[in-house]
Amino acid sequence: MTAPLPTPSAHRLIPGRDTPDPASFPLARLLAAAARIRAEAAPATSFDAAAHAVVDAIWTSLREEALAPVPLAVSLATTRIAPSTERPDAATRQLTLAASRRDGDGTAHPGDALAAAPGLASLVEALGLDESAVTAGHPLEPAGSRIAAFPVLAPAPESGPVHGDTVGIGGMLADGELFLIVLAVDGTIASGAIARLKVVAASAHSALLRHDHSGAGRPVPGRFSDAHDEHLTVMESMLDEQATGFRRAIADLRAEADVVDTLQSVGTRLTAQLDLDMLVQDATDAATRATGAQFGAFFYNLIDAYGESYTLYTLSGAPREAFERFPMPRNTEVFAPTFNGEDIVRCGDITADPRYGRNAPYYGMPAGHLPVRSYLAVPVVSPTSGEVLGGFFFGHPTPDRFTARHEDLAAGIAGYTAISLDNARLYQRQRMLATELQRSMLPDIREVHGFEVATRYLPAPTGADVGGDWLDVIDLPGDRTAFVIGDVMGRGVGAAAVMGQVRTAIRAYAVMDLPPAQLMRQVDDLLRSMPGSEFVTCVYAVHHPVRGTITYANAGHLPPIVVTPDGRVETRPERLGMPLRIGDSFDDCEFPFPAGSTLVLYTDGLVERRDRSARDGIGHLAGAIGVAARAERGHVAEACDAVIETVTGGRFDDDIAFLFARDLGDVRRSEEIALGTESTTAALARRFVTTILTTWGAADLIDRAILIATELVTNAVRHTGAPSRLTLQQSGARVTIAVADQDHRTPHRMDPALDDERHRGMFLVDTYAQRWGTRPTPTGKIVWAELTTAGAPVKDTA
């Protein structure tokens, strides 16, 4: 089945037989013709002259206006009694041509009288005369009207150059004889227009009555006034009929306009609606209103995350409780045409329908169901896939409430609903895809050592396109943390894909422990090797807890904001740099970041708006961030929401990525020892570790820490034979053991066989440490391992 068209069927706007056809002999034109006939025939001095005047007037007035159909021939004939040639005592009636006009020379044509002959029978019939009395030449007495207009069967082609319909008008003259005017036109004459020609007949009649047809003297006055009465009656009834017709036509057109209006406004509203829940409710309300139903329901099908179809419904005109206790309607004979998307069902009384009441357990409507007699159900079918999206059901407790017009309206709304549902589902799918893609690419930042971190990603409220904003927090060895924010220019899946790759690349380079500027150069190189032309702005900032600094590189991104522990808010706009893929030189910058400071990174969506410059936005942000930086521990997330609300006022045009990191001000300290290559080196390292961890209140780590330190130092001594340096570092509960040596080869964890006599060193480190890793140094490498103490770290008293 195809989707119902959202517009009313075109044929309804074309007037049918019962409506006047203004294009075929409009009344105004015929009235003008009638007036002209009387005016032109008035000065005539004989019946023949009057007949000529009547024919001329009809001819001229109907040809004058360039309206179809155009008269091709007009002839006027009258009957006369003549003695019968066969029986002298009898008489017969003959038809004689009195006047004629036709295309061409405009003179009478012998064929014209013949052409009029078929019209006589029609005239006789129309006036209700006895046909035998006509033929026999008996006096005639009309049964009703003295004038008539009627269609005439088209004459044979040889009788004249006639191409279209022929119509006859005529009546009875003062002497009891008949006059017949035959009008041939070049097109078709609507049946309604033929009736209107009575106006011309009446006018011709009264014009001819003024003159003596019999040749016996003056016209009969009584007949003359009768004719006038009749003329007036015809005019009045004609006008009345026309007025009624026009009123009906206006009512019809208005109703059609209402349908179009309703559909137009419902359609506009529905097709603009992308929210599925609002859409289905709106459609149900509109359709229920338009059909005049007591209540309406829309059942629609959705697909869940597992690809299973399920059905939901909306109601209009009835509370949800009215249906809650009933099961979902099944695909019974009554419902099948709707649920299968086959056809509209409109029923004056559904309870009398043969399909009704045939299924267990209810055999009809369940007890307590709202009463339904009038029933209308319209399927909603996707115009793109042909899939049945749902169905509208309308009910009314009284029978015969739904008309063809209601059906048209419901079908139209169903059509719009189908398009809108398609759109909404497509939009939802795309939006879901985009959000899903983005979510999968954004990091899950749970806990960052030594920091209280809050991140926010707010997609732009409009548009399904995913943005290219991202943020990241990367835990680096040596208790350092990298904070990253960036923005790939452009939107859509392309930008998101670039974002994902850049983010991953930065993570990879970060693990290699590249300094910020060098990292930017690497990412820039990578971007230039990728297809596409999106440029990228980015800040990569590394926090060094022991030094109390942040080292960063900024590739064209908005400046980081720092709040110092004493509450000073500073933006760091120095050396903004060029965006990646545009600039080629990136610099390392450093600023102090004492314990307790706060770092804020953000994308332009937060500070830039159509009605506000980024500069003003940053000012707003700097003002709001001081409050958040003072938020109580454990409440930074709410504080960040408040900052975003304050800065945007709830309005933003672009995606917002926002990163807030407050240093917890944990104890941070570090101790180190230089080690030689003696056989007692590892033992010395163990003494050092034991002493320091005891001082730091992390004695619970000693057993594992001395084994790790031994393994790392042993590797350094064994593989380089050169002095190394052991560093112990504490940041809050985290303790890092690092050994720097002069060798570039990096150790790996091995899984030795049970009776293997070697290769258990890094296996033990890997087992005992929370994490471990290596990073290159200019002269060799550092191998580090982290442990977390269960005991509360004692405060640094140094």
Place this chain on the structure above:
Amino acid sequence: MDEAALLSVDVTRSSAPRAVIAAVTGELDFGTTSRLVSALGDAPAEGCDVILDLAGLTFCDSTALGTLVALHKRVAEHGGRLFLTAVGRPVLDAITVTSLDRLLRIRPSVQAVNRELAA
């Protein structure tokens, strides 16, 4: 730092059952395992059982674990068995996480080993 202060090995021999008992005290690591090996001398190659009493051992690194594996193999090669007794917590942890408890014979005490050998 004095190497000798890090590790001492006290070796005694018992005739019945025929075994070499070495009481190991201190820390076994890269720098000290050679001292254990030389203290045992040829005992592992004599076909007798070797009992390492580790009650006094406070530390054992991966190098030392490797030495214990080598010792185990050498003793077995000559028809003897290696026993570890009275293994302290940190050392036992290192042995367990490297799965060496599946290879090495670990007993609660020297007496327990003697009873086992006499049986």
